[in-house]
Amino acid sequence: MLAKAMRLVALAVKQLVRHPVRTILTLFGVASGMFLFTTVQTMQTSLDKVTQQRAADTTLVVYRENRFCPETSRLPEYYLNEIRAIDGVREVIPIKITVNNCGASLDVITFRGVPSERLARYAPEIGVIDGSYEDWENRDDGALVGKLLAQKRGLAPGDAFEAAGVRVTVSGIIDSPLPQDNSVAYVHLPFLQQASRHGLGVVTQFNVRVETSDDLKRVALAIDERFRSEGEPTTTQPEKAFFARAAGELLSLIGFTRWIGYGAVLAVVGLIANAVLLVVRGRVRENAILQTIGFPGGAIGFVVVAEGTVLAFAGTLVGVGLAMAFLSWRGLTFGNEGQTLALAPQASVLFSGMLLSLVLGLIASLGPAWVAMRRPIVDSLRS
Amino acid sequence: MNESLIHCRKLAKHYRKGAQTVTPLRDIDLDVATGEFLALMGPSGSGKTTLLNLVAGIDSPSEGTLRVCGEDITQLSRNRLARWRAHHVGYIFQLYHLVPVLTAFENVELPLLLDDMPRRVRREQVEATLAQVGLEDRMHHYPRELSGGQEQRVAIARALVASPELLVADEPTGDLDREAGRAILNLLEELCTEHGKTIVMVTHDPHAAESAHKVLHLEKGQLLKPEEVNHAG
Ligand SMILES: Nc1ncnc2c1ncn2[C@@H]1O[C@H](COP(=O)(O)OP(=O)(O)O)[C@@H](O)[C@H]1O
Ligand SMILES: [Mg+2]
Numbered sequence: 001m002l003a004k005a006m007r008l009v010a011l012a013v014k015q016l017v018r019h020p021v022r023t024i025l026t027l028f029g030v031a032s033g034m035f036l037f038t039t040v041q042t043m044q045t046s047l048d049k050v051t052q053q054r055a056a057d058t059t060l061v062v063y064r065e066n067r068f069c070p071e072t073s074r075l076p077e078y079y080l081n082e083i084r085a086i087d088g089v090r091e092v093i094p095i096k097i098t099v100n101n102c103g104a105s106l107d108v109i110t111f112r113g114v115p116s117e118r119l120a121r122y123a124p125e126i127g128v129i130d131g132s133y134e135d136w137e138n139r140d141d142g143a144l145v146g147k148l149l150a151q152k153r154g155l156a157p158g159d160a161f162e163a164a165g166v167r168v169t170v171s172g173i174i175d176s177p178l179p180q181d182n183s184v185a186y187v188h189l190p191f192l193q194q195a196s197r198h199g200l201g202v203v204t205q206f207n208v209r210v211e212t213s214d215d216l217k218r219v220a221l222a223i224d225e226r227f228r229s230e231g232e233p234t235t236t237q238p239e240k241a242f243f244a245r246a247a248g249e250l251l252s253l254i255g256f257t258r259w260i261g262y263g264a265v266l267a268v269v270g271l272i273a274n275a276v277l278l279v280v281r282g283r284v285r286e287n288a289i290l291q292t293i294g295f296p297g298g299a300i301g302f303v304v305v306a307e308g309t310v311l312a313f314a315g316t317l318v319g320v321g322l323a324m325a326f327l328s329w330r331g332l333t334f335g336n337e338g339q340t341l342a343l344a345p346q347a348s349v350l351f352s353g354m355l356l357s358l359v360l361g362l363i364a365s366l367g368p369a370w371v372a373m374r375r376p377i378v379d380s381l382r383s
Numbered sequence: 384m385n386e387s388l389i390h391c392r393k394l395a396k397h398y399r400k401g402a403q404t405v406t407p408l409r410d411i412d413l414d415v416a417t418g419e420f421l422a423l424m425g426p427s428g429s430g431k432t433t434l435l436n437l438v439a440g441i442d443s444p445s446e447g448t449l450r451v452c453g454e455d456i457t458q459l460s461r462n463r464l465a466r467w468r469a470h471h472v473g474y475i476f477q478l479y480h481l482v483p484v485l486t487a488f489e490n491v492e493l494p495l496l497l498d499d500m501p502r503r504v505r506r507e508q509v510e511a512t513l514a515q516v517g518l519e520d521r522m523h524h525y526p527r528e529l530s531g532g533q534e535q536r537v538a539i540a541r542a543l544v545a546s547p548e549l550l551v552a553d554e555p556t557g558d559l560d561r562e563a564g565r566a567i568l569n570l571l572e573e574l575c576t577e578h579g580k581t582i583v584m585v586t587h588d589p590h591a592a593e594s595a596h597k598v599l600h601l602e603k604g605q606l607l608k609p610e611e612v613n614h615a616g
Pocket of ligand 1 (some may be wrong): 378379398399400405406407425426427428429430431432433434
């Protein structure tokens with residue numbers, strides 16, 4: 001049964017391979033559509049990852065009340081000890097953020113100034129994949145550069161680079177399971193404070209890890225309550241909600257691209273359906289011959305569906321592969337108000353793309369297959 | 384006498400063309416014995432192809448009884464009929480009708496793709512059949528690289544490869560020059576006399592009909608009796 005199916009698939013593949021021009025043109029179209037789809041889909045899932053609350057999330061961001069740009073959010077560094085004293089807080093890290101571009105941008109470089117002695121404790125999940133952490137600790141202008149940023153800028157340990165008026169030397173390249181870490185550069189807090197006109201003692205935000213995710217709401221309220229009557233009141237939100245708000249219009253813009261992705265998929269279905277229909281039309285007599293020599297209608301239909309599905313799958317393989325290569329080469333980073341969204345290729349997108357292609361190929365070729373298998377043999381022979 | 388390989392009584396075929404009914408075939412009584420080589424002659428439009436299609440099980444009669452290879456093929460479902468064709472009939476067309484993107488070998492292999500047999504057995508069977516039609520040195524040629532006569536041999540090999548008892552041929556030499564046509568006829572004769580195949584061949588050509596054991600004439604959808612043939616001739 002399976003062996004027979006494989007022999008029929010082989011027949012379909014011969015039909016495709018031995019009509020190379022037609023096949024390549026169709027593959028080109030399918031690949032373009034799926035390239036678009038994959039890119040859009042990567043955007044959507046990257047966005048979901050950083051904006052959709054998960055049960056296991058335990059991070060809060062403390063920001064200056066009503067100030068959403070890192071340039072305007074200014075909080076005194078000494079809040080650190082006050083926040084740490086609040087019940088349910090596990091770790092706190094003060095962060096000074098400097099970006100080269102505060103508006104919506106495709107090419108954002110974000111510096112996060114943090115106390116070097118706290119970073120390893122606050123974010124143990126960060127791994128150094130090149131260079132060394134010690135070098136960073138010992139070097140005033142050292143930077144730990146996220147792997148996506150490094151890739152995009154072609155940075156290696158020992159290189160110097162400048163952005164937003166800050167000049168740093170790369171001490172190490174880091175890899176983190178948290179996508180944002182991979183597109184920023186960590187520098188020393190005093191170094192970044194000195195480079196900025198606000199000077200020492202001022203930070204942009206605090207990141208807070210609470211004991212359990214059940215504590216998120218309570219701790220957030222407690223923090224804001226604590227500083228309500230101070231000169232610099234705060235707004236505390238879960239990290240993802242914070243990102244969603246800060247990303248603002250970027251969010252709806254990216255949300256909208258979803259429709260471009262769906263459009264690309266529809267175009268692919270139309271393209272395959274058209275190609276398969278042309279194939280079936282052009283092969284009316286040939287299919288009648290196959291039936292004459294004993295192929296049942298089902299086998300004829302199966303070959304047609306196999307052709308459509310192989311076309312869809314092969315085209316998708318090319319399109320998705322190119323998209324993945326493109327994304328890992330270019331590493332697109334969207335930024336708005338100091339928040340960055342890095343587009344990294346994802347296995348889940350790859351697999352869902354491949355799976356989708358099988359469904360698309362099937363949908364697109366079922367109709368033509370039905371037509372091909374139901375035509376009376378003698379009518380086809382006389383045509 | 385054994386049961387005939389082909390047995391039809393009062394066979395008729397009607398087609399509906401709008402409000403009209405066309406009857407390309409009526410009142411056909413025909414018996415073809417196993418191992419017989421029958422030629423069907425008749426003017427264009429007399430119903431020869433229609434009769435051949437009924438006998439080969441790719442069209443169904445409107446009236447009458449039709450037994451072929453011991454089976455009442457009017458009673459078979461589409462799928463059973465397809466399987467029946469695969470095992471009992473080989474069809475040879477005037478215009479060969481090979482699949483252009485497949486090599487001679489692959490064309491001949493087609494009928495075997497539906498049977499479960501080891502790949503090696505399948506290959507041997509295809510090679511033996513191509514050798515039988517004298518094309519062992521053209522196995523990996525595409526149809527466009529073959530002459531008409533060679534293409535028709537490939538088509539005959541394709542019809543033969545699953546070892547059917549019955550071969551039907553619709554003007555198999557109609558598109559060939561005299562010499563190539565002659566070779567095809569010799570091949571068919573040999574298949575009949577040496578391999579015991581039953582053959583029904585439609586032809587226009589009286590020379591071609593000479594290869595057959597028996598010649599029947601169709602006219603306006605009916606088989607002529609021998610005396611009517613003389614009359615007409
Ligand atoms: N599917 C069909 N629909 C309508 N008429 C048909 C069909 N098939 C055959 N005919 C008619 O039946 C007659 C006999 O056709 P055919 O068997 O092909 O003749 P021959 O092979 O002897 O030239 C012709 O007049 C043809 O037009
Ligand atoms: Mg005819």
